[in-house]
Amino acid sequence: MAKLVSLADGVAELVRDGDTVALEGFTHLIPFAAGHEIIRQGRRDLTLVRMTPDVIYDQLIGAGCARRLVFSWGGNPGVGSLHRFRDAVQNSWPAPLELEEHSHAGMANRYVAGASGLPFAVLRGYTGTDLPRHTTNIRTIDCPFTGETLTAVPALRPDVTVVHAQRADRAGNVQMWGITGVQKEALLAARRSLVTVEEIVDEFEPLPGQVVLPGWAITAVAHAPGGAHPSYAQGYSVRDNDFYQAWDEISRDRDTFRDWITQHVLTAEAQA
C-alpha cells in the first residue's frame, strides 16, 4: 500500500545519490516539483532516464545532479535545444555527462520489458542508423520462428520512478488521464516509485481514458498541487508555453541559469 508522504520526505526516502532515476511524463504531467525537490536536496551522481528529457532534466543537469543520461530526445519541445544539456555535453559544465542514446520506440520497449519482468525487448528499430555504434545496449536477435533478424534492447529497471498524476485517493490509488505517455510502464519497471498528485480525494470519479494505478504497486504518494508546472495536468492546468519559450533565454547563460535556480528552486519552499 502506498504511503502518503510529503514531497520532501518522499524524495529524501526514495531518491538516493547514485540512483538510476526516471522522472517520466510525455509533455503532460511532468513531475517538475519532484525534480526541484531533488535539486534542493542536492542529489548527486544520478543516472537520469527519460524518453524526452526536457526542461526539468535541463535544470537537474545544470544543477549538477546528473552523471549520466539515458534518453531518446533531449530538447525543449517546439522551442529548440536544451542549453544546460548542451553545455554539459559540449563543455562538461558543470560536470561531464555520459550519454546513452536510443530512439523513442526503443526506450518505450525497454520500459515495457522492465514492467513485464523480462530481460529485454524485441522490436523493429534502429536498423541502419548510427545509434548502435555508440552503445552496447542495442543488439540484434534472430527470431526462433522465422529467422528474421530483429533488434533487442535491455529492460530498463530504474531504482526509482517519479511521475505526476491528477488524483490519488486516501488508500494511495492513483488516477491519471489525458496523455499518459509511458508512465505506467516506467512506474511498474522501477524498484521504488513516487507519485505526486494535484489532489487527494475520497473517491475517484471515473473518467474516459483514465489509467488507474493500484496503491499496492506504488511506494509513496505526495500531494503536490501545481507540481507539473510549466507542464500541465489536464483538468487542472494548461501548459505554460510562455515559460518554455522563456526558458530558452534563462538557460542560455550559466549565471542567469544559476540565479534562476537559486531564486525559484533552492530558496523556494517544498510544498507540504
Added chain:
Amino acid sequence: MSANYTADEMMTVAAARQLRDGTACFVGIGLPSTAANLARATHAPGLVLIYESGCLGAKPDRLPLSIGDGILADTADSVVSVPEVFNYWLQPGRIDVGFLGAAQLDRYGNINTTVIGGDYTDPKVRLPGAGGAPEIAASCGEVVVIVRQSLRTFTERVDFVTSVGFGAGPGDRARLGLRGGGPRTVITDLGVLEADPVTCELTLTRLHPGVTVERAREATGWPLAVADDLATGEPPTPDELAVLRALMAA
C-alpha cells in the same frame, strides 16, 4: 521576390499539398505539424494526424507548441500510451506518411538530428537526437521531409545517421529490412525534390515561383540532380495563405 508571401509560407503550403485526404500521417512538431494542420484545414479534412504522444486523429484548431499540448488529447479520436503508438500503430506499417524535419540531409535522404561536427562524444553542436524519427523513417508507407535548403542542411555526408533514407543507394532499404517506402519527397523553401525511382537520388523536380535552378544548386552540398521536366509550382492561393496565417496567429 516581390511575392506577397514568404519562402517559409511557400514551403509550408507545398508540404501541405503533398498530403492526401484520408491518409494517416505521423506528425513531428514544428514545420511538419504546421503543414499537416494546414492540409487538414484546406484540401484534406479527412487527414488523420498522429502525434507520438499517443494522440490518434488529433484535430487541433490552433497549432500546438509541443507534441503533447492538451488540445491534441482533447480533440483526438483516441489517446493511447506511447508504447502502443510505436508498437501497434507505427511498427506494423499502419501509417501512410511520416512527416519529418532534419538538421542535415544527404542526397539519399538520410537524416541527422543528433550531432554536428567533431565526433559523437565531443560534438561541435549537440542536437536533440532521434525521438521517434528512426522508426517513423523505417516503417511509414512513405516519408516526406520538410527542411530549409542550404549548404548547412544539404550536405554531401551527414555527420550522424539518425534516420535512414535510402542508405547508400538502390537496394539498401530492402537489405536493411526497412519495410516502409522511404523519403520519396523533400520539400524545401526553394522547391521540391523527389527520390529517383531507379537511383534513389533526390532530384529537383519543382521550383517554387521566382527561384532559379542556380539558387537551388548553390544551396546544395552535392552536385544536384535536376529533372528533365523541371516544373515551377503554383504560388500559395489566397485561401491557403489566409488559413495558414490564421493557424499561426491562433
